Amino acid sequence: MRWLILLIIVIGNVGVTPLVNKLFPLVLGIPFLLFWLLLWMVLSPLLTWLIYSLDNRAGRI
């Protein structure tokens, strides 16, 4: 599970670049590529925190 989350983080950040390399649609007025990077900048630490809490629950410290 923890490795799967890591894989999701990596793919979200750098695995789909050709698909999100667009100016439009603008989201919140921001070009799409920059918005995508901003989005994963917020999501990734949350997912890392999820791995951290999963590990804590499993007693894997």
Added chain:
Amino acid sequence: MTALAVTGFVVLLVVVLGFWSGRDKQSRSSIEEWSVGGRRFGAFIVWFLVGADIYTAYTFLGLTGYGYNFGVPAFFAVPYVVIAYPIAYFFLPRVWKYAAKYKLTTLSDFVRERFQSRLLSVLVALSGILFLVPYIDLQLSGITGVVQVAGQGVFKNTAAVGTTALVVSFLLVALYTFFSGMRAPAWTAVIKDLLVWIVMFGLVLTIPYIWFGGWGNMIHTAIIKYPKLLTLPGKSPHGSMNSLWFSTAALISALALFMWPHSSTGALSSRSAEALRKNMVFLPFYNLLLFFITWLGVVAFMVLPAHPHDKTFGNFALLHLIHASYPNGVIQGLMYATVALASLVPASIMVLAASNLFATNILKDWLMPSLSDSSVTLIARGFVFVITLIALIFGILFPTSLIGLQLEGASGIVQILPAVFLSLYWRRLSSTAVTIGLVGGIAMVFLNHFTLHLPGYDGFWGLLVNLVLVILLNFAFQGQVEKNLETNKLLKDELV
């Protein structure tokens, strides 16, 4: 002149703090005390220390320079730092546990114990030193850049003044690193990062209003006037910074981040594995800054007059932007000081790490095994001056495009990944296969850089060759693996 005086004052203050942090004699009593602060730093200091490793002249000048020269390809740094922490979460705390148990202070130490191979350990140390020198050189430019921009119209010959300031400030840093060891960058990093946060928020809140009347209008202007800058490959030469380059540059840089001797040494100074785990969750707060700093490079391109004949203008785009945006000398000075400190504080950790590698892993482990522990400590401390001088000589003789140096360095240093990361999860990994992989990977990086020119990032192709070699050759050396499994105390631990 006010700006320069303020900058000088802040830098001197931090130098004094650097000496003060080593007032206790214990800080230089052994290699473990000097190089990793006796492994006593809690989560809070580690947060600043590792943050200091990342927010360097590379961020402030290199990335904004990229933004200025190429546009959005500079944003590869955002996914780079974003994925660096979750990846490090998986291996750093584990390496830390071995390091704490067996009193290891470098990744090269860890490799020596894990594989019982002096050859591999020495190669890892040599790669560390070799690729760190260009990174230190990148830091030098922070000082010369500040003097060049802040000294406009103040000095007749800003280049000469810049070189003098560079030599003086780096020798001061070398001196306090010699004296205080890791405690100096740890405490100076707190001041530096507080300034970084204040200055960055200041820039982010005011720059859009000064030039565009607001955030919305700034982004709108960029979209209308410079749409080409906002998608890959931006205006990179021959469109080389395409999606493939962007993804591989981010991935390789992320994998390389904690392979760097200075980042790993910073991490090993942590008090506990738990402090490190927490940091990998909370360090990403820094990333927000990175996003906006990189954007300021694009802003500098939009608002500053073009300098088509000055090839190094981009390297100092942020400094020129500050100069053009704020007429107040004190504000300018504080901002320049931030950039100067972002060069000096990380440089101190870097020379410390490189010196430690040389004394511990090259001299003591290989060339002069009879050295006593106290001589190793003294040599490591003295070597701070040698590394600083080498970096100064290279930096003054061959000033080239900033970020390119660091990028090649990341491509090289990431080749030790199988030795450090794979070795934690793959018990039947043989040292010979990893050694050949490391050499092959580094050869591929240079080959691709100079002759092959495959698209994407050099380090990516290097790591690919490296991993293929490791996987193919590992079967041939299983006898060696058996022997290592039988005799290695580290592999018998429950830690893996």
